[in-house]
Amino acid sequence: MAVSFKDAAKFIGIIIVACCAAIVCNMFLNYDIDLRAIADAVEGEAAQTLYEALKLNNTVVCAVSGVCLILTAVVMLVFYIGHYIEVNAPKFGVLKALGYSDISIALKCAVFGFCIFVGTAVGVAISWAIIPQFYAAQNDNGGLLPIIGINFHASLPLLLIVVPTVVFSMLSVCIAYFRLKQPALALIKGNARRERNVKERKDSDRSFLSQLAVNVLRERKSLIFFIAFGGFCFSSMTQMGVSMRDYASDMMGIMILIIGLVLAAVSLFLAMSAVVRGNSKKIAMLKVNGYSLKESGFAVLGLYCIPAFIGFATGSVYQYGLLNIMINIVFKSFDDVPHYSFDWTAFAICFAAFIAAYVALNFAYVLAIGKTPVKSVMSE
Numbered sequence: 001m002a003v004s005f006k007d008a009a010k011f012i013g014i015i016i017v018a019c020c021a022a023i024v025c026n027m028f029l030n031y032d033i034d035l036r037a038i039a040d041a042v043e044g045e046a047a048q049t050l051y052e053a054l055k056l057n058n059t060v061v062c063a064v065s066g067v068c069l070i071l072t073a074v075v076m077l078v079f080y081i082g083h084y085i086e087v088n089a090p091k092f093g094v095l096k097a098l099g100y101s102d103i104s105i106a107l108k109c110a111v112f113g114f115c116i117f118v119g120t121a122v123g124v125a126i127s128w129a130i131i132p133q134f135y136a137a138q139n140d141n142g143g144l145l146p147i148i149g150i151n152f153h154a155s156l157p158l159l160l161i162v163v164p165t166v167v168f169s170m171l172s173v174c175i176a177y178f179r180l181k182q183p184a185l186a187l188i189k190g191n192a193r194r195e196r197n198v199k200e201r202k203d204s205d206r207s208f209l210s211q212l213a214v215n216v217l218r219e220r221k222s223l224i225f226f227i228a229f230g231g232f233c234f235s236s237m238t239q240m241g242v243s244m245r246d247y248a249s250d251m252m253g254i255m256i257l258i259i260g261l262v263l264a265a266v267s268l269f270l271a272m273s274a275v276v277r278g279n280s281k282k283i284a285m286l287k288v289n290g291y292s293l294k295e296s297g298f299a300v301l302g303l304y305c306i307p308a309f310i311g312f313a314t315g316s317v318y319q320y321g322l323l324n325i326m327i328n329i330v331f332k333s334f335d336d337v338p339h340y341s342f343d344w345t346a347f348a349i350c351f352a353a354f355i356a357a358y359v360a361l362n363f364a365y366v367l368a369i370g371k372t373p374v375k376s377v378m379s380e
Helices: 005-009 012-036 045-087 089-097 103-137 155-179 186-192 200-218 219-245 250-288 293-330 345-371 376-380
Strands: none
Touching: 005 376, 012 045, 012 089, 012 155, 045 089, 045 250, 089 103, 089 186, 103 155, 186 200, 186 345, 200 293, 219 250, 219 293, 219 376, 250 293, 250 345, 293 345, 293 376, 345 376
């Protein structure tokens, strides 16, 4: 079998994203269903205002978090499957040469929907562990509303576990099918790259290393996208988590911020891991030919800071645009909703944290490669 459950288990980033999405959506959707069930029992202007505010809170959190997390999962799935096919191109090329059709090979990639199943199932389970505390916090409203009891709604596991698993499995097959539409010989040769000889005269080191840095970016365009996406996730999720504190309860604000920080850390870590794994042999070869670890690391990884910062800027614009539309446009008729504006303080703090994390990961990975025997690196 060309693709196994073990391969799908490596998509840890998507599992974490799916888990976080299921936690937030299951909690708020379950509460929203139970909240709407007491609509007829809400009496008085103050109670009605609180009731509408709670419904608004549920809508904002689910819409903002859900949209962001779903888009993140889709983009990560597209990259992961593309990267998986690129790395295993010879294997798929052999299968095509043996007579297997594109669709028969692509159907094996449906197993990648397994990571969505695992993530959403774990997320729903975690949310049910938190729901009692969540309902208790929501019921602490001074007696304006009736006590809302916890009820299990069978439609939610179907919506949050089964449907995403089926949809992402089908999406995986479609992505793989279009990535495999090339001749078998091209797939077989696709991963057979020869390392270039990097011996150059010392007086031309600077121009050589600069040219190498540019060539590294050109060779692995998928890695450029992934590192930019890592910056995008870090920027959007951390700033959105901080900004949401004014539009949700304290408990929910903290939970959203924690989820944002987890996703930011995971996305940046996975992005840097992919970049370093994709270029570890180049760093090892430069080291063998007399270049210092600092020179090697900068030449191979230095220019990736450009797409990383572009991704961070794009993530800032995205989270501002999404929250601005949801709060200042969609819910502008509600008088009790605070006006949303761009938080420059949060931007500065998140940007400083991103730079520190990016530099630390670069340094740690390059140092690790430097300590790894060249034979071990080249045999991977």
